[in-house]
Amino acid sequence: MMNGLEGTKENLVLGIDIGTRNVVGTVGYRTDEGKFVVVAQTVREHVTRAMLDGQIHDIGRVAQVVSLVKEELEVQINQPLTEVCIAAAGRVLKTVTCRAEYIYPEESVVTGEDIHTLDLIGVEKAQDLLSEKNDTNYKFYCVGYSVVKSYLNDDLFTSLEGHKANKIAEDIIVTFLPEDVVDGLYSAVGQAGLSVANLTLEPIAAINVAIPENYRMLNIALVDVGAGTSDICITKEGSITAYGMIPHAGDELTEEIVQQYLVDFQMAEHIKLSSTVDEEVTYEDIMSIKHTVSAEEVWELTDKVVDRITSEVAEKIIELNGGQTVSATFVVGGGGKVHGFTKKLAEYLDLPEERVALRGEEVLKEVTFLQDDIKKDPLLVTPIGICLNYYDQKNNFIMIRFNGERMKLYDNNRLTIVDAALQAGVSNEKLFPRSGKALNFTVNGNKRIVRGGVGEPAVITLNGKPANINTPLEPNCNVEIIPSTKGEEAKYTINDLEEYTTAFMTFIVNGRLINCPKFLEVNGVLEPSSYEIQDGDIIENRGFYTVEQVAEFMDVEVDLDEDIYVNNRIASMDSLVYENFSIEWTVKEYHVENASYYASEEQIKERKYQESLRGASIGLGNYHMMSEEKNATLEGQTEAIQDENINSKEQQNISKSENNDEELYFDVEYKDCDNFDETFDEEYEKTDEYNSIFRKENPREEGVDLEISYDLKKNLDEDKDSSYNVNHGENDEAEEEKEIIVTVNNNPVTLTDKNSYVFVDIFDKINFDLNNSKGRGIVTTLNGRDARFTEEIHTGDKIEVYWKEM
Structure with a gap:
């Protein structure tokens, strides 16, 4: 079959009505004037009861009949057929009515494509509503839809195309059938060598032919009486308003004949059909005995079944029409030709007999048959309607393989891999990488979050090639998805914290500068560097060590038989030491050589420079006396005196006074400097003052004159002035003040x-x-x-x- 049909004989569409008793095939095309031309047509009966109540039971046997129909039509038109339009019976039919809207960014002219998009919006919305209300084990597929009303800027319009609008909307009724019904149809035509170009519902196909649009202003019911089901459709105010179905039709009449006349099903069908056209019927029972019965006898036999079927059809029509009867009823399909069917249906609908009628030749006036031997019959209404539906609603499904499983998807022309994944029940968590659990805690009062590890994204392939969730699907493609993974939960230790690895406290141990990391307390408890931080932990820097902790950090064994001094006062291993405190002890054994905790040369030079700047340039006294009471208070404080904004540090070195028991403290301020003058440092190291402060091996044994002379201060000031000018060099000539x-x-x-x-x-x-x-x-x-x-x-x-x- 060729695409882009334009009303020429060569652009043919194939429609096959796979009924419970017959398979009817039609090939034709629609002209520019809207008329349909039937080029070829054929009918084949099922050899066995391969279908029951509109449901395929034996796919292989149905496929054989479809193949025969296809081959006969190919011979008639002398060209191969590869695609087919089909319709499903309304067995276990579900209908959903909803409103769809499309808002333009700005006022625009409504195009046919816009209307099609609006239809698809309605179909998808109906699918969502059905999924929410579905209380069965069936998976439903959309097999057709009809627009009830159309709105242009909230005003009711018959046709939207060509008008300017800011918003278009429609009330739409969407029909759904269970998966097994649709799968059976697809499998049968697939085995016959055909692919499905369009799928619709039988009553939708029938109404396109039996009730023209100009009739739909009336409240009319259409009943398509087949062999296994009777499908019903209601029109009112220009639209199709409801669909329905009862699982009773012509086969029940045939079965009654089987039991009464002791014949097989094929012979019973012959008796039933002959009784509608002949006065007498001759048949042979299973005992090979021939019999002749009158048509009236057959009518009397089937009367009770006809009465029951028509009463149920009438009840369904009244139910679908809001509890009241319709104005008229049209009957199509082979089952409707049974004697007395329309008469009894009129009685139950409380309508005059003339308002319930078979629709056949009179509704096929706009259909041209190129074959002379074709009789216009109600049996042909549905297959022709199937062909016409191809032009109006291209409802189709595509088949794919998803992770090795066969899957059918409703084709809305926008299908992507994510649509297949969602229908397969793949959750978003398996499509997108997930981060591991984050870790939340506080450090020194500031909130911290350590993110969990990032998982691996899903690996998606289409026909073996890399793809993503937005890659469009193709018919019969093979989609593989390896689910995404979740990242590891966040893990963090004290040793990972910058506050532990970069925040140091400086002590002077036996005259050498020692850098010790600041301890961290977790929830008020001192924890080692290997401690794994837990969610909600409260972490704070601790501003002191004990002497014992300093020894443990330095990995030295202290001789406890000798005195220990902290700031030149007798102390114990439990004494607290704060930033820049001095410790003097006797070491029995060093367990580590060239330890990394010793201050670097740069740190020592910076310290000396700050000492010089503090003592020589500022010259603010730097020494003050503190009583033992003040000193005790100092030892008991919980945090070192420091200022992080200027990264300054104060050290208090204590030496005994020769004349009294009061302690002499030396305040030292530390600053980070980008660089400093080496000559300045070297000159300062040569001074007696520096040697007396920093090079004295045991300042406790004899007094040290810590006063810095005025001459030294002046010399250092001059050096500073010459060394720290704009050019950081010496001026050969003095500049003006x-x-x-x-x-x-x-x-x-x-x-x-x-x-x-x-x-x-x-x-x-x-x-x-x-x-x-x-x-x-x-x-x-x-x-x-x-x-x-x-x-x-x-x-x-x-x-x-x-x-x-x-």
Whole structure:
């Protein structure tokens, strides 16, 4: 069969009506004027009862009959046939009525494609509604639909195409049949060498021929009486409003004849059909005895069955029509030709006899038959309607293989792999990668989330080639999906935290700088670095060690028979040590050589530089006396005095005074510097003051003169001035002295007497006691950002210096 039919004889469509008793094949085309031309037609009866009540029971035998019909038609038209349009009987029929809408981004002209899209929206919506209400084990497929009413911008319109609209809508009635009914039809025509081009419902096909659109303003019922089922369709106000079916039809009459006259089913069919046209019927029973009976005798025999069938058909019509009878009823199909059928149906519908009539030749006036020997008969209404339906509703299914299983999908021209996956029951979790469970906890009051591992996405192939969920499906394609995986749950240990690996505390142990990671407490309990963090944990840095913990970290064995000093005071292994405290002990054994916890050369130089800057440049005294009472308070504090904003550190080295029992503390401030002058450091190392502070092997045994001379301070200031200018080099020639004006804490400050100025110079001009910390941290900013003491300043700079509670 060729696509793109345009009304020419060569563009032919094949329609086959696979009925319970007969298989009727029709080949034809529709002209530009809308008339249908039948090029070829043939009828074949089933040899056996391969179908019951419209349901295929023996697929192989039905396929044989379909093959014979196909071959006969190919001979008549002298060309091969590969595609077919079919219709399903209304057995276990389900109907869903819903409203579909399509809103344009802006006012547009409605096209035929827009209307088709609207139809598909309605079909998909009906499928969703049916899935929600389906209380059976059947899987239903859409086999047809009819538009009840059409709306243009919410106004009722007969035809939408060509009008301008912002929104179009329609009330649509969609019919569904169980999977086994549809599968049987597809299998039968497939074995006959045909592929399905269109699938519809028999009453929909029949009504396209039997009730023209200009009749549908009336409240009319159409009954397609076949061999196994009687399909019903109701029209009103220009639309098809309902579908229905009863599983009773002509075969029940035949079975009654079988029992009464003791004949096989084929002979009973002969008796039934002959009684409708002849006065007498001759037959041979299973005992090979010939009999002759009158047609009236056959009518009397089947009268009770006809009465029961017509009463049930009438009840169904009234039910579908909202509890009231219709204005008229048309009957099509071979079963409707049985004597007395239309008369009794009229009685039960409470209609005049003339308003219930067979529709055959009179409804086929618009159909042209090229074969002279074809008689226009109600039996031909449905197969011709099947062909016509091809032009109006291309309802079709495509067959695919999904993970090795055969699957049928309703083809809405937009099918993708995800549609197949959803119909197969594959959940979204198996299509998309899933992250493992995340880990939520807090560190120093800040919320942290560690994401779980990312799973692997689903591996999707179409016909063996890589694809994705949006890849369009093709008929008979092979889809394989390996489900996605879930990532591992998030795992995190104390050792993975930056607060543990990069946050250090510095102690002075036997005169050497030691870097120790800050301990972390989890839910108030000290945990080792290997501790796996749990969801909801509260983690905080601890600001102190015990002497014993420092020893464990350094992996040394301390001689407990010798005194232990913390800040030059007798201590124990349980004594607390804070940032920059000094520890003196006697080591019995070192378990680690060249340990990584020793401060680097860069750290030592930075420390010395800050010492020099603090003692020589600022010259603010740096030494103060603390009573034992104050010292005890210091040891009991829970956090080291520090300021993270400027990364400064304060150290308090304690040495005994020769003259009294009070302790002398040396405050040291630490700063991160990008670089510093090596010459400056080397010169400072040569001074007696440095040697007396940092090189003294045992400062506890004799007093140390910690006062820095005025001359040394002056020399160091001069070195600083020459070393930390803009070019970070020495000036060969002295430049003229210059003056700058900066704003410090919103007050103007004038600096004079130097060629260039660094941040620390402001302390010579403002009243700010650096020793008055009282447990607070100092904040220094330059033009709104953190400042370094050695950073050069210029006129107009805005500076802030203040204490901040830790």
